[in-house]
Amino acid sequence: MAYEVVSTASWNVLGTFEDESIARAAVVSLGVDPHDVVVYVSDDAGEPVDELADAELARWAGISPLARFF
Amino acid sequence: MYGSVRVLKDSETGHVLLQEVPDGTVAYRMVQNNPPQAIDFQSHYERGRVVSLARPFRAYEVLGVSVFRDQARAQRLVDTAQRRAEPAWIARLVFAHGGTAALWGVYKERTGHLEVFGLPQDLLASVDSVL
Numbered sequence: 001m002a003y004e005v006v007s008t009a010s011w012n013v014l015g016t017f018e019d020e021s022i023a024r025a026a027v028v029s030l031g032v033d034p035h036d037v038v039v040y041v042s043d044d045a046g047e048p049v050d051e052l053a054d055a056e057l058a059r060w061a062g063i064s065p066l067a068r069f070f
Numbered sequence: 071m072y073g074s075v076r077v078l079k080d081s082e083t084g085h086v087l088l089q090e091v092p093d094g095t096v097a098y099r100m101v102q103n104n105p106p107q108a109i110d111f112q113s114h115y116e117r118g119r120v121v122s123l124a125r126p127f128r129a130y131e132v133l134g135v136s137v138f139r140d141q142a143r144a145q146r147l148v149d150t151a152q153r154r155a156e157p158a159w160i161a162r163l164v165f166a167h168g169g170t171a172a173l174w175g176v177y178k179e180r181t182g183h184l185e186v187f188g189l190p191q192d193l194l195a196s197v198d199s200v201l
Contacts (some may be wrong), residue, residue: 006183008154010114010135011100011147013183030132032119038150046180048146 002042003052009036020052024060032062076172091173095165096186096198097137098144100151104159104200111135111193123126130176134140134185136161143182163196 003023006016014032017023020039027034039052102111106163110129135181138144151158165173165186175186186193 002181004183006117006136006147006150007114008150009119010112010117010133011102011151012114013131013185014114015131016178016181016183036201038147042181047180048143051150 001044001049002046004042006038006040007032007036009039027060029051034058078174087176088174089177091165091175091184091186092165095139095184097139097163097165097186098141098201099137099161099163100144100147101137101159101161101200102151104157106159106161106194106197106200108190108194110161111188111190116190128151130185130187134176134187137184137186138182139177139184140175140182162198162201164198165176165192165196 001020002016002018003020004016005023005027006012007014013029014037015023015026017026023039024034027037034057039057040048041050041052043044043049075092077086077090078088079086099111101108113135119132141160141162148158148160173186173188173192175184177184
């Protein structure tokens with residue numbers, strides 16, 4: 001799977017990650033508000049399969065500050 | 071895509087760091103103005119978004135501008151923006167820098183994402199049409 005993080009402030013890709021937890025930690029460590037991103041999920045072949053729901057991203061916003069040291 | 075163009079590699083790992091974008095490369099970007107304006111081609115950093123320097127090796131991702139080789143990938147962003155009641159179009163770009171300084175970028179074949187590094191007005195000048 002691939003998690004492509006796109007900023008909805010600039011509509012630029014901030015990174016693509018192989019795991020949701022890594023994507024989440026990267027967003028937090030960049031200091032980007034998870035409310036300001038959209039995350040597209042692709043399968044191993046690169047085909048789009050999903051988009052993370054706003055509720056899931058809201059959960060990202062509550063991640064432990066320890067993730068900043070990831 | 072990058073068969074005969076210049077690349078910059080990490081001297082220790084051999085990983086490609088930057089790739090020259092070939093003349094004539096076609097790409098697509100979501101824009102929020104029609105006709106597109108320079109602001110549509112600003113990086114995350116140029117938009118005034120503060121980012122942490124805790125991961126400086128990812129700095130290129132906030133300094134570059136995202137375009138896609140596949141129109142469907144850009145359309146996905148348009149769909150998201152329109153769902154949020156934001157204006158959105160797709161700009162088709164043709165990078166034809168000819169005798170001028172080369173355009174450099176980072177291309178990820180798996181997602182079709184091309185991160186390009188250029189001045190907003192130069193990228194704007196590459197717009198071929200709005201779809």
